[in-house]
Amino acid sequence: MSYPEKLLADEEQVVEHLHPHWITLVPATLWFILICALVGVGVPLLPTNNTQGPLLIAILAVAVILVSWLTVKPWLGWRTTHYVFTTHRVLIRRGILHHTGRDISLQRISDVGFRQSLWDRIVRAGTLTIESAGEHGQETLHDIPRSDQMQQTLNRLIEQDHDRRARVANMPPPGHVPPHDGQSGYGPYGHQPDDYYGQQPGYAQQPWYGQDPGYGRQGYPQAGYGSGGYPPSGDRPTRT
Numbered sequence: 001m002s003y004p005e006k007l008l009a010d011e012e013q014v015v016e017h018l019h020p021h022w023i024t025l026v027p028a029t030l031w032f033i034l035i036c037a038l039v040g041v042g043v044p045l046l047p048t049n050n051t052q053g054p055l056l057i058a059i060l061a062v063a064v065i066l067v068s069w070l071t072v073k074p075w076l077g078w079r080t081t082h083y084v085f086t087t088h089r090v091l092i093r094r095g096i097l098h099h100t101g102r103d104i105s106l107q108r109i110s111d112v113g114f115r116q117s118l119w120d121r122i123v124r125a126g127t128l129t130i131e132s133a134g135e136h137g138q139e140t141l142h143d144i145p146r147s148d149q150m151q152q153t154l155n156r157l158i159e160q161d162h163d164r165r166a167r168v169a170n171m172p173p174p175g176h177v178p179p180h181d182g183q184s185g186y187g188p189y190g191h192q193p194d195d196y197y198g199q200q201p202g203y204a205q206q207p208w209y210g211q212d213p214g215y216g217r218q219g220y221p222q223a224g225y226g227s228g229g230y231p232p233s234g235d236r237p238t239r240t
Contacts, residue, residue: 009088016085016153020078020143021125028074032067039063083141085154088161090130092139104139106161108132112154114147130154 008014042059046052076096084091090104111131120126126147130139144150 007091008086012086012088014084014086015157016083016150018083018085018145018150020081021123021145023123023125024143025074025078028071031070035063035066035070083144085150085157087157087164090139090154092141102136102139104130104132104134106158107165108134109154109158112151112158114144114151116147120147128154 039059043056046055046059073096077094080094080096080099082091082093084093087106089106090109091101092104093099093101109130109132111129113129113131114126115129116126124146125143128141128144128147128150130141131137132139
């Protein structure tokens with residue numbers, strides 16, 4: 001069963017969705033078998049007098065109560081316990097009637113460890129310990145399937161989340177114009193090309209002036225002057 005997508009944030013994906021290891025259901029299954037066997041043995045031994053009916057009802061009632069407490073409750077507890085690893089956080093949900101939950105952001109996790117006994121190594125289970133910054137601090141997940149692999153998976157998700165946040169932090173804001181680097185062809189304000197002012201009507205198509213002291217050849221139309229842009233000294237008007 002996949003985790004409800006409505007509980008996930010944008011661009012958040014489920015990587016692992018776990019329940020406690022199936023070994024936790026072995027006692028509940030054994031209790032169910034034992035209770036059924038006792039009922040099967042006890043019912044034929046009931047007396048055939050008037051007390052048979054009440055006794056049969058009593059036996060069945062006790063059997064239902066024991067099965068509900070020792071078998072159905074553990075099965076429902078297993079089914080309603082969720083350990084979900086996503087690309088952003090760790091979600092923990094527990095409980096049948098009394099529902100509890102905790103979300104741990106990957107960026108707040110400081111350490112992840114696991115512990116396995118000999119029996120845990122045989123059945124491939126274990127205990128996962130998550131250290132995080134916050135009021136509750138440590139979270140212990142018991143009977144995790146493949147606890148050693150889940151530790152490595154969680155560490156990898158933490159590293160990927162760190163890299164993702166670093167990339168987002170280094171991205172320029174929307175509408176940002178990068179500064180002029182001398183090669184992009186844009187001026188210091190990012191609006192006009194460097195040769196913008198030399199391409200106006202009435203001016204020669206030249207880069208920005210200032211490369212030659214003779215301004216007449218660099219973009220200003222001259223009329224009646226020499227090639228240098230100034231009239232000869234003999235042609236200058238004199239005051240009378």
